Amino acid sequence: MSIDLDGTGTTDIATGLPFYDHMLDQLGRHGGFDLTIRAEGDLHIDAHHTVEDTAIVLGEAFAEALGDKAGVRRYASGFYPLDEALIRVALDLSGRPYVVWNVSMPEAIPLGSPPFDPSLAEHVLQSFATSAGITLHVEMVYGTNVHHIIEATFKGVARCLRDAVRVEDGAAEVPSTKGIL
Numbered sequence: 656m657s658i659d660l661d662g663t664g665t666t667d668i669a670t671g672l673p674f675y676d677h678m679l680d681q682l683g684r685h686g687g688f689d690l691t692i693r694a695e696g697d698l699h700i701d702a703h704h705t706v707e708d709t710a711i712v713l714g715e716a717f718a719e720a721l722g723d724k725a726g727v728r729r730y731a732s733g734f735y736p737l738d739e740a741l742i743r744v745a746l747d748l749s750g751r752p753y754v755v756w757n758v759s760m761p762e763a764i765p766l767g768s769p770p771f772d773p774s775l776a777e778h779v780l781q782s783f784a785t786s787a788g789i790t791l792h793v794e795m796v797y798g799t800n801v802h803h804i805i806e807a808t809f810k811g812v813a814r815c816l817r818d819a820v821r822v823e824d825g826a827a828e829v830p831s832t833k834g835i836l
Contacts, residue, residue: 656709658716660820662689670694670709672702674767678779678809679709685813698769703778706771710779714786717816721787724748724836726826731818735811740798744791744811748819750836752785757794758808763801776805780812788836 666683668676670692683690692713696705721727732745742758756777763773784791791812798804829836 656693656712656716657689657691658683658713658720659689660687660717660720662687664688666690668692670705671696671698672705672767672769672771674771675702675706675709675775675779677767678776678805679713681806681809682813682816685810686817688813688816702769702771702775706775706779707782710782711786714783714789717783717787721748721820723829724750725829726822728819728821728823729836731815733811733814733818734796735807735814737803737807737810739800740803740807741796742798742804742807742811743794743796744808744815746784746792746812746815746819747790748788748836749790750788751790752788753790754781754784755792755794756781757792758804759795760804761799761801766802766805773801773805776808780808 664684664687666680668679670676679692694705694709698705729748735742760773765772793808795804
């Protein structure tokens with residue numbers, strides 16, 4: 656895995672799960688991150704371990720790439736639509752991992768082949784945020800299509816990450832009264 660937070664949104668992703676690759680692609684493209692991921696897992700059992708391990712390593716790589724966070728904006732939030740789905744995302748690069756997931760996912764069949772269980776979307780973001788030290792809130796305002804709900808979520812998280820990691824003009828200090836994050 657490699658990530659460049661100052662990239663152009665170029666991605667090259669292969670986890671063996673096409674739908675998950677599609678969501679990770681959204682994270683890189685809409686986050687403006689160059690992201691390369693190669694993962695091999697026990698997909699013959701199910702997708703859980705591959706999805707979880709990839710998210711954990713991505714969170715660790717993100718935290719490492721972010722460094723001491725000097726000059727970054729730190730906070731970001733917004734509303735993100737995809738057709739009938741509307742998702743609200745707010746995050747803080749606080750160094751204190753915490754996730755609030757308020758997404759009532761409609762019943763859905765797994766997506767793609769091999770299948771990605773839609774319930775894993777929450778686990779992906781929980782694992783990523785915990786490993787990256789991010790406080791993350793995700794709320795579904797409304798939506799009915801599971802693919803749209805998950806994709807709007809990943810795009811929203813990506814856009815918030817893009818905004819939060821942006822270095823403020825002339826800012827050289829860590830955005831915290833404690834001096835560290």
